[in-house]
Amino acid sequence: MFELKKTAASTKARLGTLTTDHGEISTPIFMPVGTLASVKAVKQDDLKEKIKAQIILGNTYHLYLRPGCDIMESAGGLHSFMSWDRPILTDSGGYQVFSLSDNRELTEEGAEFKSHLDGSKHMFTPENVVDIQRTLGSDIMMVLDECPPYPCSYEYAKESMELTHRWEKRGREAFLNTEPKYGHKQAQFGIVQGGTFEDLRIESSKRVADMDFEGIAIGGLSVGEPTDLMYEMTDLNTDYLPENKARYLMGVGKPANLLHCIARGIDMFDCVLPTRNARNGQIFTDNGYINISNAKWKNHNQPLDPAFPSDLCSKYKMSYIHHLFRNNELLGLELASLHNLTFYLSLMDEVKERIANDTFHNWYKEKAEVLDTKI
Numbered sequence: 161m162f163e164l165k166k167t168a169a170s171t172k173a174r175l176g177t178l179t180t181d182h183g184e185i186s187t188p189i190f191m192p193v194g195t196l197a198s199v200k201a202v203k204q205d206d207l208k209e210k211i212k213a214q215i216i217l218g219n220t221y222h223l224y225l226r227p228g229c230d231i232m233e234s235a236g237g238l239h240s241f242m243s244w245d246r247p248i249l250t251d252s253g254g255y256q257v258f259s260l261s262d263n264r265e266l267t268e269e270g271a272e273f274k275s276h277l278d279g280s281k282h283m284f285t286p287e288n289v290v291d292i293q294r295t296l297g298s299d300i301m302m303v304l305d306e307c308p309p310y311p312c313s314y315e316y317a318k319e320s321m322e323l324t325h326r327w328e329k330r331g332r333e334a335f336l337n338t339e340p341k342y343g344h345k346q347a348q349f350g351i352v353q354g355g356t357f358e359d360l361r362i363e364s365s366k367r368v369a370d371m372d373f374e375g376i377a378i379g380g381l382s383v384g385e386p387t388d389l390m391y392e393m394t395d396l397n398t399d400y401l402p403e404n405k406a407r408y409l410m411g412v413g414k415p416a417n418l419l420h421c422i423a424r425g426i427d428m429f430d431c432v433l434p435t436r437n438a439r440n441g442q443i444f445t446d447n448g449y450i451n452i453s454n455a456k457w458k459n460h461n462q463p464l465d466p467a468f469p470s471d472l473c474s475k476y477k478m479s480y481i482h483h484l485f486r487n488n489e490l491l492g493l494e495l496a497s498l499h500n501l502t503f504y505l506s507l508m509d510e511v512k513e514r515i516a517n518d519t520f521h522n523w524y525k526e527k528a529e530v531l532d533t534k535i
């Protein structure tokens with residue numbers, strides 16, 4: 161599944177390759193989020209040709225509720241349903257139950273919840289989320305886990321982590337006792353929890369590493385904790401995770417966060433930031449980020465960065481993009497979403513080059529500072 165190609169000289173940054181039946185993924189990688197089987201405002205062809213996305217994310221919680229498993233199955237799974245023939249990773253839905261459904265209950269059996277769409281009652285269990293993801297046909301599926309809130313007490317974090325570990329055992333059993341439905345192999349990633357408590361994080365890393373998943377995700381972070389604490393927990397977790405398994409830091413993050421977490425041994429990231437923030441005008445550039453709706457761009461009759469390979473940057477004046485956003489024109493959303501994802505993926509390309517030629521360690525901290533600057 162994962163082959164480690166190189167570990168950098170003076171950081172824990174790595175180059176690797178994930179192999180799936182829908183193609184190879186070179187890491188470090190950022191994975192665009194396509195919650196409802198669509199990366200919002202971006203066409204599949206542009207994802208492939210312009211952004212060169214190697215893998216995208218789908219969402220078990222949403223797709224299970226609508227259009228539902230029957231339609232997904234009759235469509236031949238998510239790849240066929242959305243005409244995307246490259247890798248797809250789906251989250252298990254546990255996190256979404258807690259972030260979307262305002263009426264849910266955790267039991268040993270699983271997570272009971274009411275649909276945020278029509279209030280109907282449902283339950284995710286470690287076993288049925290495997291079945292749902294078999295039906296979706298994702299190349300990489302996640303186990304059902306609980307992502308504790310931040311802050312939370314040590315006791316809560318410990319209880320929650322132990323429940324997640326019990327669920328992961330059940331989930332792994334269910335995975336090993338079932339087969340793919342559409343002929344292509346599927347992998348299952350475990351998830352490390354433990355809140356922001358060092359001893360729990362170490363214990364969870366060891367427990368999940370022993371369950372022999374195809375890859376390991378670090379969960380429970382990017383939930384409101386201070387950035388330094390997120391970096392500290394990430395650094396700690398990767399010290400206890402096996403080198404030969406891919407590490408996926410869930411829900412991260414800003415461009416600066418990606419650089420710092422790559423230096424701490426992370427291979428895979430996902431975040432709604434580039435697409436969600438694009439829709440309200442936040443544009444990421446090599447020299448920091450701007451908000452194109454800001455009045456200062458109203459008659460700025462220059463392109464943002466003619467050298468950057470996105471239409472937003474090279475083809476249009478900033479005054480025009482500003483105008484599109486001021487009038488809520490759909491073209492603005494499309495251009496900004498496509499640009500931000502192009503930016504994230506090209507940042508990952510530069511990271512790979514620099515890990516390969518050993519210039520990553522002298523570059524990433526300063527670069528992260530610049531990327532975090534509002535222009």
Ligand SMILES: Nc1nc2c(CCNCC3CCCC3)c3[nH]c(NCCc4ccccc4)nc3cc2c(=O)[nH]1
Nearest residue numbers: 193195217218219251255307379380381382410411433
């Ligand atoms: N199973 C699981 N998923 C988590 C997720 C969801 C990751 N994206 C899933 C995709 C699948 C489809 C949808 C998303 C997380 N996302 C975040 N932070 C996002 C914070 C954020 C929110 C909004 C904007 C920017 C940052 N922390 C997360 C922790 C966990 C976790 O422990 N377990």
